[in-house]
Amino acid sequence: MSSTDEPDYRPPQVPTVDEVAANERADRLATRSIKTEAKVQGLRMLITMLDLTTLEGADTPGKVRSLCQKALTPAPHSDQDYPSVGAVCVYPPMVEIAREQVAGTDVNVASVASYFPSGQAALEERVEEVKRVRDAGADEIDVVMNRNAFLSGRYERVHEEIRELAVASGDAHLKVILETGELETYDAVRLASQIAIDAGADFIKTSTGKIKPAATMPVTLVMLETIRDHYLDTGQKVGMKPAGGIRDAKTALRYLVMVKEVLGDDWLTADRFRIGASSLLNDLLLQLEKERQGRYHSKRYLSLG
Amino acid sequence: MSEIEAAPDTADTARELLFGDRWEYAPAPQSADHVRLADRYGAFIGGEFHEADDYFPSISPATEETLAEVGRATEATVDRAVNAARRAYDSHWRDLPGSERAKYIFRIGRMIKEKSREFAVLESMDGGKPIRESRDMDIPLVAAHFFHYAGWADKLEYALPGPGRPRPLGVCGQIIPWNFPLLMAAWKIAPALATGNTVVLKPAETTPLTAIKLAEIMQEAGLPPGVVNIVHGAGDVGAAIVEHDDVDKVAFTGSTSVGKQIQKQLAGSKKRLTLELGGKGANIIFEDAPIDQAVEGIVDGIYFNQGHVCCAGSRLLVQESVADEVIQKLRHRISTLRVGHPLDKNTDIGAINSKQQLEKIRRLVDVGEKEGAEKYQPECDLPDRGFWFPPTFFTDVTQSHRIAQEEIFGPVLSVTTFRTPDEAVERANNTEYGLASGIWSDKGSKLFSISKALKNGVIWGNTFNKFDPASPFGGYKESGFGREGGVHGLLPYLNVQSQSWQPKTTPSTNGSPSTKPGNSTSTGPSPEPKADDT
Numbered sequence: 141m142s143s144t145d146e147p148d149y150r151p152p153q154v155p156t157v158d159e160v161a162a163n164e165r166a167d168r169l170a171t172r173s174i175k176t177e178a179k180v181q182g183l184r185m186l187i188t189m190l191d192l193t194t195l196e197g198a199d200t201p202g203k204v205r206s207l208c209q210k211a212l213t214p215a216p217h218s219d220q221d222y223p224s225v226g227a228v229c230v231y232p233p234m235v236e237i238a239r240e241q242v243a244g245t246d247v248n249v250a251s252v253a254s255y256f257p258s259g260q261a262a263l264e265e266r267v268e269e270v271k272r273v274r275d276a277g278a279d280e281i282d283v284v285m286n287r288n289a290f291l292s293g294r295y296e297r298v299h300e301e302i303r304e305l306a307v308a309s310g311d312a313h314l315k316v317i318l319e320t321g322e323l324e325t326y327d328a329v330r331l332a333s334q335i336a337i338d339a340g341a342d343f344i345k346t347s348t349g350k351i352k353p354a355a356t357m358p359v360t361l362v363m364l365e366t367i368r369d370h371y372l373d374t375g376q377k378v379g380m381k382p383a384g385g386i387r388d389a390k391t392a393l394r395y396l397v398m399v400k401e402v403l404g405d406d407w408l409t410a411d412r413f414r415i416g417a418s419s420l421l422n423d424l425l426l427q428l429e430k431e432r433q434g435r436y437h438s439k440r441y442l443s444l445g
Numbered sequence: 446m447s448e449i450e451a452a453p454d455t456a457d458t459a460r461e462l463l464f465g466d467r468w469e470y471a472p473a474p475q476s477a478d479h480v481r482l483a484d485r486y487g488a489f490i491g492g493e494f495h496e497a498d499d500y501f502p503s504i505s506p507a508t509e510e511t512l513a514e515v516g517r518a519t520e521a522t523v524d525r526a527v528n529a530a531r532r533a534y535d536s537h538w539r540d541l542p543g544s545e546r547a548k549y550i551f552r553i554g555r556m557i558k559e560k561s562r563e564f565a566v567l568e569s570m571d572g573g574k575p576i577r578e579s580r581d582m583d584i585p586l587v588a589a590h591f592f593h594y595a596g597w598a599d600k601l602e603y604a605l606p607g608p609g610r611p612r613p614l615g616v617c618g619q620i621i622p623w624n625f626p627l628l629m630a631a632w633k634i635a636p637a638l639a640t641g642n643t644v645v646l647k648p649a650e651t652t653p654l655t656a657i658k659l660a661e662i663m664q665e666a667g668l669p670p671g672v673v674n675i676v677h678g679a680g681d682v683g684a685a686i687v688e689h690d691d692v693d694k695v696a697f698t699g700s701t702s703v704g705k706q707i708q709k710q711l712a713g714s715k716k717r718l719t720l721e722l723g724g725k726g727a728n729i730i731f732e733d734a735p736i737d738q739a740v741e742g743i744v745d746g747i748y749f750n751q752g753h754v755c756c757a758g759s760r761l762l763v764q765e766s767v768a769d770e771v772i773q774k775l776r777h778r779i780s781t782l783r784v785g786h787p788l789d790k791n792t793d794i795g796a797i798n799s800k801q802q803l804e805k806i807r808r809l810v811d812v813g814e815k816e817g818a819e820k821y822q823p824e825c826d827l828p829d830r831g832f833w834f835p836p837t838f839f840t841d842v843t844q845s846h847r848i849a850q851e852e853i854f855g856p857v858l859s860v861t862t863f864r865t866p867d868e869a870v871e872r873a874n875n876t877e878y879g880l881a882s883g884i885w886s887d888k889g890s891k892l893f894s895i896s897k898a899l900k901n902g903v904i905w906g907n908t909f910n911k912f913d914p915a916s917p918f919g920g921y922k923e924s925g926f927g928r929e930g931g932v933h934g935l936l937p938y939l940n941v942q943s944q945s946w947q948p949k950t951t952p953s954t955n956g957s958p959s960t961k962p963g964n965s966t967s968t969g970p971s972p973e974p975k976a977d978d979t
Contacts, residue, residue: 165738369461400464
């Protein structure tokens, strides 16, 4: 992998983003009022769009099994027919355990890879890791973009690396994490999004969850707009995954509103929109039960993941 | 990398965004239970509401139901109101120290904030604007205006040039429109009170109710009787105010044709005049603009408040190289705008203010079609009752089309293209109006050079329809003269001639105060009512 592979590479031309106006648009979208049936439908949809995540140094087989069970039966106490989540998201060594736990169900196994979260390793090692988690049975692979290359202006390298990671991921869905908290400007987010999409990302994802700020509304808006423009240019529908910091149902509904109003109905599906979160699921369930019963029940009825 | 290889390069028509019903928002009505309205209200004169001989209904444009009846003023009513204002002015208000006036104005601002929800709901009921806008824009700005001018009241000597103390004018006749009923009342009343004038205000006939609630606040705030008087009715009542001999200043916000009449009426009289009239604002989008935000700015420029905005960006000038992209994005964007009941929290475009205005919009849109412009409207279901018009834009518009020249005052945008910055300026200035414009470019130097070349009172860079009480607002050409807001907004309500240049004369009846320099902070022996410390 050297620059001679693609001597004519030019970074994509992307529109500039006005930060103040983008923030305002995101704020405006956050004022949508989601009530009654719309709320119930939205919350149920969000469960199916959830990448239930555990990415800790302290993760053990027991913890991952527990998470998988939660992913399959989010509300064991309830007589309600709640859907299972979209995927469980784990570190590479946990893929096989998760695979066993969710075998034969709709729940996918997602693994982070490519030396998550920093990505500071030789490309060969990162490619190798992607192949390993693919072979271990990951349906989805969340790789980190090389911010070292991006922030030093080596866009060609960023593009080429993602392309190689995409090839290595095979049939698994490739989600490219931009780590927007390290990119800082919306212009950089827009450019990184476009490079990742051009290089073969199936999804673009905001954050690892290890850096603050993680997902924000305006950053997600800018990424959704990149996805929209790419679709209108090429017909290809790339997915979006905000991750990190989305802890409550109200915030999650705001992201869903944004997807609905920027990209439309075709993206209101777990195939094209995911939220990466560890503690969101129980708040979704709490709010659903509140809509059903008219009051909040105790958190002791919510099982831990 | 599972799907991308299969991405087909299909025809453009296949690449539409679908804003359908996969996830519909449920109704989210704002409760109106806390809005208390009497069946009828008369004129507010001398601190009291007075019965009238004749009443007219104020209806909700969304439902056509009568909300309350309002007393129609006669010439005699106007005369009583002006007399009350004169008495209040002469007897104490003009001599009250600025710091005392400020307390009343602060108090009014605070009470508006306390009752902001009620004001917002009533404004949406009476005028048809979405609750999101009255809640997030109108009412907060109303309170901000009172707070801002309360701060000026005791600093007038430092605000304006000259060694003398600026002096108030006397009785101000103020006539306001229906598009921002309470906000326009605040723009008029707050600087008038801060400068020591008294007021006779006439709200628009279709939107009198929030001004009535404001009058109730004036009562509660203990504002001395007669300092603010409010009369209701149509143009004839406005004319009676303008013509009244004892009015010292007229401030009018409304249509250019009425503004011209007023200026003719006042020619040769002693009365001071400010006019804030129509506009046909240009929203100029250069190829180096942040396109997605610019599209949002187009929407804010023309679909805000159903387009009932004198400074609306009703002419889109877009550089030809990005025109197709901008128009496509605009098309997508307006299909997500929600037209519907003003009190639904998710409504983006509410009801057209009146039947008359709806007819005017329809007439001009017909003209646009007949003249050969291409009309685009998204599909939207409009309620059966009430007055509604979907967001609309015209392409293939030239400067010679009527829809590019006349103010429509509705959610109707005309789109034209330009090739170079010079051409953009030329086209933007090619109008009888000169109120507001927007410029969209990522290049700071371009924002400044273009804004210097535009003949407009207000120019927004990479934003649109932003208001702040500290920022002066007003027009060039047939958009009027005089500025409202900020320190500039004090000037139309003051005489700033230096005292040392004036011969000593006895105070005349035209309201010039008999104060001497230096007594502006004295509490004096006069029996002036004082605001309590609050």
